[in-house]
Amino acid sequence: MNHQDQIDKAIASYAQGKLVALPTETVYGLSAPIDEPLLIEKIFQLKSRPHYDPLIVHVADKQQLLPLVKDWSPLCDKLADHFWPGPLTLVLEKTDLVSDMITAGLTSVGVRIPQSQLGLEFLKKLNRPVAAPSANMFKKISPTKAQDVIDVFDEKDVFVLDGGDCSVGIESTILQVSPNQHLTILRPGIISKADIENALSKEQVTVEFSQDKKISAPGQMEEHYRPTKPLYTIFSVDKSSAQKSLQSLYPELSSLHWIELPEDPRLAARQLYGLLRSASQSPAEAIALYMPSKHFYEESWLGIFDRLKRASQFYQLVD
Ligand code: TXA
Ligand code: MG
Numbered sequence: 001m002n003h004q005d006q007i008d009k010a011i012a013s014y015a016q017g018k019l020v021a022l023p024t025e026t027v028y029g030l031s032a033p034i035d036e037p038l039l040i041e042k043i044f045q046l047k048s049r050p051h052y053d054p055l056i057v058h059v060a061d062k063q064q065l066l067p068l069v070k071d072w073s074p075l076c077d078k079l080a081d082h083f084w085p086g087p088l089t090l091v092l093e094k095t096d097l098v099s100d101m102i103t104a105g106l107t108s109v110g111v112r113i114p115q116s117q118l119g120l121e122f123l124k125k126l127n128r129p130v131a132a133p134s135a136n137m138f139k140k141i142s143p144t145k146a147q148d149v150i151d152v153f154d155e156k157d158v159f160v161l162d163g164g165d166c167s168v169g170i171e172s173t174i175l176q177v178s179p180n181q182h183l184t185i186l187r188p189g190i191i192s193k194a195d196i197e198n199a200l201s202k203e204q205v206t207v208e209f210s211q212d213k214k215i216s217a218p219g220q221m222e223e224h225y226r227p228t229k230p231l232y233t234i235f236s237v238d239k240s241s242a243q244k245s246l247q248s249l250y251p252e253l254s255s256l257h258w259i260e261l262p263e264d265p266r267l268a269a270r271q272l273y274g275l276l277r278s279a280s281q282s283p284a285e286a287i288a289l290y291m292p293s294k295h296f297y298e299e300s301w302l303g304i305f306d307r308l309k310r311a312s313q314f315y316q317l318v319d
Pocket of ligand 2: 142
């Protein structure tokens, strides 16, 4: 099927009561137009997602977005012009066009313009904002290719738009913009605090990390992104000392599938979920991931480490 046929089929799918798996640069989303409550409800049902976990709204351009939010400011313009289309979600006060079901009763909404050629063409032609969480079962690993979605959801429920592999590979950075223009990172991602500060250098704003995740980002569960086998993440000077430390801490672990990520955090993010997925399918009893300890405090790794912490049953710096 060519692009246009795929897009037309995807758009027609909503009228047939199906959701559309939306390719984005971060991970695939499970989408429905924001004004279709039955389809929005279907997102929560298919994912087994609790209703207290709000959804992110995806739009093709700023014109589609402006009616959905209040207090759009010159600062928002700067962020949008610099990072969109791209892996940044802005959380702003919502208007009545966005239902409470989408925002889990919050007065704010997360919005972004994703960067995926096919995904954006689809959103443009559809010409309606869509709500889309990651297209995985609740708490499981997010999908970074079409097949990951096909493996989990039935084609009678979900039409999968195949936009190829996701180039970023972990979910967007979520940035809350308060009405008084305070900026708070609610979820780290590949766009870092320094990237945001640099983009706004002349504005004299400070960017903080959320201290109170329970209130500001209700979906930020402690356990998330879980592979189907226990994951041990171990930071050490080199791989052989990581192996030794893990063996002395857990002598009962007989077979381990070891993962190493590339040294470049952008490449590491792109590969992370795919590596965890294939490790889950190995015959080993558990998965061990070695990270060089020098990266432990590096900001460029924060988004990856945030996911690893939640995915791991053991996460430690040993030397
Ligand atoms: O990259 C991404 O953001 C992907 C792709 C599909 O765009 N989407 C994604 O959605 O990661 P999801 O549902 O897996 O994560 C959305 C999270 C929620 O769990 C919550 O933590 C946060 O976004 N969120 C959404 N709306 C919010 C709001 N109004 N206030 C605070 N946090 C919000
Ligand atoms: Mg998710």
